[in-house]
Amino acid sequence: MKLHDTHAHLLFPALADRLEQVLDNARRAGVLRITVPALGPDPAELARTLDFAARTPGITVIAGVHPHHASTSTQVFLDAVSASADRLVAWGEIGLDFHYDFSPRDVQAAVFAEQLDRARTAGLPVALHVREAHDETLALLREHPASQGSIVHCFTGDAKTAEKYLDLGFFISFSGIVTFPKALEVQEAARMVPADRLLVETDAPYLAPRTHRGRTCEPAYVLDTLLALAELRGDEPGALAAAAWDNGHRALAARGGGLELT
Numbered sequence: 001m002k003l004h005d006t007h008a009h010l011l012f013p014a015l016a017d018r019l020e021q022v023l024d025n026a027r028r029a030g031v032l033r034i035t036v037p038a039l040g041p042d043p044a045e046l047a048r049t050l051d052f053a054a055r056t057p058g059i060t061v062i063a064g065v066h067p068h069h070a071s072t073s074t075q076v077f078l079d080a081v082s083a084s085a086d087r088l089v090a091w092g093e094i095g096l097d098f099h100y101d102f103s104p105r106d107v108q109a110a111v112f113a114e115q116l117d118r119a120r121t122a123g124l125p126v127a128l129h130v131r132e133a134h135d136e137t138l139a140l141l142r143e144h145p146a147s148q149g150s151i152v153h154c155f156t157g158d159a160k161t162a163e164k165y166l167d168l169g170f171f172i173s174f175s176g177i178v179t180f181p182k183a184l185e186v187q188e189a190a191r192m193v194p195a196d197r198l199l200v201e202t203d204a205p206y207l208a209p210r211t212h213r214g215r216t217c218e219p220a221y222v223l224d225t226l227l228a229l230a231e232l233r234g235d236e237p238g239a240l241a242a243a244a245w246d247n248g249h250r251a252l253a254a255r256g257g258g259l260e261l262t
């Protein structure tokens with residue numbers, strides 16, 4: 001079984017401090033590709049992440065200003081992301097987070113819209129971070145369309161919401177949240193997303209799946225999420241893993257990221 005963790009913050013201190021071990025655990029679990037976000041707005045973080053990917057086969061990078069950081073977004077960082085487009089597999093994570101509201105909502109919307117337009121110009125799909133703001137996100141996507149192959153990362157909506165993103169051509173990525181006993185709506189969505197549009201991720205170091213509750217999440221645990229999804233959906237785990245791997249390739253790895261962890 002080969003797995004692609006489509007979203008893990010490998011360079012956050014919780015994982016970066018023991019990176020060799022984390023990558024070794026990933027390999028052992030069959031996790032041979034990992035996509036790492038650079039969140040901005042510090043251009044040095046983008047450079048560091050691209051550098052790490054250039055040195056490590058199997059690592060791909062997405063970059064963009066996270067909605068939490070929208071109020072400190074700078075044109076310098078956005079220009080750096082645009083200039084790095086050929087070394088990125090998507091523009092993200094970008095979107096709206098009305099759960100934490102770390103940046104004012106109108107600022108989040110403006111920075112999100114600008115990045116949707118820049119991603120389209122750069123020919124990049126987007127990776128969305130959306131919390132409690134799906135209606136507003138879908139409205140903005142109608143005015144500022146995303147390229148095919150775009151992703152909703154760490155999906156937290158219900159089946160109806162998933163349907164709307166699927167209609168726009170998005171992939172839906174499930175994290176450890178889908179393994180939480182109380183996440184009934186997310187589980188309902190996970191049952192209906194077609195196998196050719198489903199991705200798996202950890203969002204490490206956050207959101208360890210139920211089987212690893214209380215531990216720092218790491219890419220190896222994406223296996224647990226895949227197995228939980230297969231059980232929920234009544235799919236054979238190997239078949240679902242193969243589908244998710246292919247989807248990860250179409251969404252993220254095809255553009256120059258066809259390597260695997262060695």
Ligand SMILES: [Zn+2]
Nearest residue numbers: 093129153154
């Ligand atoms: Zn996120």
Ligand SMILES: [Zn+2]
Nearest residue numbers: 007037093203
């Ligand atoms: Zn993230």
